[in-house]
Amino acid sequence: MDEKKGVKNGDLVLPGDYLGVIEEYLPGEGVKEENGELYAIRAGKVRIDPDRMEISIEPVTDTPPLPQIGDVVIAKVIEVKPQAAIVQLVKIEGRNDREIATSKLAGIHVSQVRDGYVESMTNEFKIGDIVRAKVIANEKSPIQLSTKGYDLGVIYALCSRCRAPLVRRGNQLVCPRCGHVETRKLSSLYRKLKV
Numbered sequence: 698m699d700e701k702k703g704v705k706n707g708d709l710v711l712p713g714d715y716l717g718v719i720e721e722y723l724p725g726e727g728v729k730e731e732n733g734e735l736y737a738i739r740a741g742k743v744r745i746d747p748d749r750m751e752i753s754i755e756p757v758t759d760t761p762p763l764p765q766i767g768d769v770v771i772a773k774v775i776e777v778k779p780q781a782a783i784v785q786l787v788k789i790e791g792r793n794d795r796e797i798a799t800s801k802l803a804g805i806h807v808s809q810v811r812d813g814y815v816e817s818m819t820n821e822f823k824i825g826d827i828v829r830a831k832v833i834a835n836e837k838s839p840i841q842l843s844t845k846g847y848d849l850g851v852i853y854a855l856c857s858r859c860r861a862p863l864v865r866r867g868n869q870l871v872c873p874r875c876g877h878v879e880t881r882k883l884s885s886l887y888r889k890l891k892v
């Protein structure tokens with residue numbers, strides 16, 4: 698029995714560790730190919746990009762990971778201004794649920810909320826909402842996010858009157874406790890993700 702075991706997202710590996718075969722993954726950073734087999738060339742954490750099926754080794758450092766452009770993040774709305782919503786990043790999706798610096802702030806500009814015209818930001822987001830958003834710029838602070846797209850937007854929201862979790866009904870949210878009806882830029886994953 699000499700079957701080599703593959704790895705999964707978030708596994709810690711050492712240089713020379715077997716990762717899998719070329720039919721499974723594209724070799725990314727920190728990975729080398731040898732006769733169709735993939736090996737780690739540095740110590741770190743396995744990161745598998747599910748879209749590209751690329752495997753790379755992220756060096757383990759003490760600093761929390763910085764979101765990269767294209768990353769999908771989960772964030773909490775802390776302020777809603779006419780031109781932008783300010784959010785606090787909670788985690789980066791697909792990074793083994795590793796916490797990122799909780800002080801990290803990001804912005805969703807009014808032009809990046811949805812395809813089409815936004816009449817008022819307060820109809821799209823409210824303080825305390827949990828949103829799923831994509832990183833579109835990270836070179837300046839705050840990081841810029843977009844919620845354009847079917848599966849991006851609010852994934853969890855509380856009633857602004859009584860704080861009960863809102864239930865989706867069509868394109869609106871309804872409070873099961875007080876009956877209040879609210880709108881948001883909703884994600885198709887509303888209340889389908891653990892937050």
Ligand SMILES: [Zn+2]
Nearest residue numbers: 856859872875
């Ligand atoms: Zn309510």
